[in-house]
Amino acid sequence: MDDAPQISEADEQALLDSIDRWLTRKVAPIAAKYEQADEYPTELVEDMCEMGLFGALIEPQYGGLGLPATAYARIVARISEEWMSLTGFFNSHLMMALIVQKFGTPAQKDHWLPRFATGELRGGLALTEPDAGTDLQGIRTVARREGDIYRVSGSKLWITNAIEGDILAVLVKTDPDAQPRHRGMTMLIVPTRDKETGAEAPGVSRGGKLPKLGYRGIDTGGISFDGAPVDARLGLVGGEEGKGFLMATGGLEIGRVNVAARGVGIARRALKEAVAYAQIRQTMGRPIAQHQAIQLKLGEMAAKTRAAELLVEDAARAYDRGGRVDLEAGMAKWFATETAFEVATESMRIHGAYGYSKEYPIERLYRDAPLLMIGEGTNEMQRIIIARQLIARNPV
Secondary structure, three states: OOOOOOOOHHHHHHHHHHHHHHHHHHHOOOHHHHHHHOOOOHHHHHHHHHOOHHHOOOOHHHOOOOOOHHHHHHHHHHHHHHHOHHHHHHHHHHHHHHHHHHHOOHHHHHHHHHHHHHOOOOEEEEOOEOOEOOOHHHOOOEEEEEOOEEEEEEEEEEEEOOOOOOEEEEEEEOOOOOOOHHHHEEEEEEEOEOOOOOOEOOOEEEEEEOOOOOOOOOOEEEEEEEEEEEEHHHHEHHHOOOOHHHHHHHHHHHHHHHHHHHHHHHHHHHHHHHHHHHHHOEEOOEEHHHOHHHHHHHHHHHHHHHHHHHHHHHHHHHHHHOOOOHHHHHHHHHHHHHHHHHHHHHHHHHHHHHHHOOOOOHHHHHHHHHHHOOOOOOHHHHHHHHHHHHHHHOOO
16 A cells, blocks of 8 residues: 555645745746845745745644655746745755654654744755765764764755754764764754854854855855764664664655756746747747747757656655655656756757846756756766666666
């Protein structure tokens, strides 16, 4: 029997309709302004809290929406069509929350998940370091136990919700000499801000927001720990050291579904803009949509976009069934994000000079798309993961 979260088609459509209305009324009029200024969209983040998006995948018993990954992926794709950055605020947060939901002790779930579900505490998953990205086992952040607390020291970089957030799931080494290296890695829930006073938590210092080509508005940055104290009972996820690498890779699975769904959103919007513009723009006395060269582009763009949609749906369904989804998530992430970049690039070329102008949304789509091929594991690594899983699932 399928134990995946369930939502009726009517309820899912009602939720998508409400998000569509919000995107039309509130996001579309101001997205370009916030994106170009690289300004944190406080009001829109609060709206997403009220809509329950920070609890989208958290079980209802803890106050979340309890959505299946299929519904979640559709939400991410819809929002990404309008402004992709908004999906990052709640995705990184949910990666942290799902680690607690899947691996946490009953006390940890009761303490953290209700506050994560409402967005009262907002945070993310802190894996990447200045010298460790795809190779997570190369991290240097350490945590040493002193009685009932851990002391965390080290630095994390490229962390979403690092600047404006309140808390992070931090991958650390509790046994730096362990072999193999993953056996010495542990996941800790680390408060980074006193929610009552707004002050930095002891031993925590934040870097500035990183200037980026795209994915602007969101607070991607660095954060450092210098003996930051963490309550062992509430902070040591699962109550056991040495399981952090497994938790991190599990969290990345839903992250890859999310990034793939963002790719679908980018590709859909870029295709939509290209189809509309090609019917308006004229050369040689007729709309460029009637020129075979443009039709060849549009045909390929449409087919690849649809294929990306189906791969993302396949990955989301596999996630909902439970078990490992490295293969499905890797395929969706690789294909959908490469498609997003290709379709955005072709759409810009169809727009000509106007595609290079900030007056048209294609310019933003073109800048946002490259991130997707890098984030949550590079696309080069995805192809290796796909091949390894393909061989593992089909032994001779």
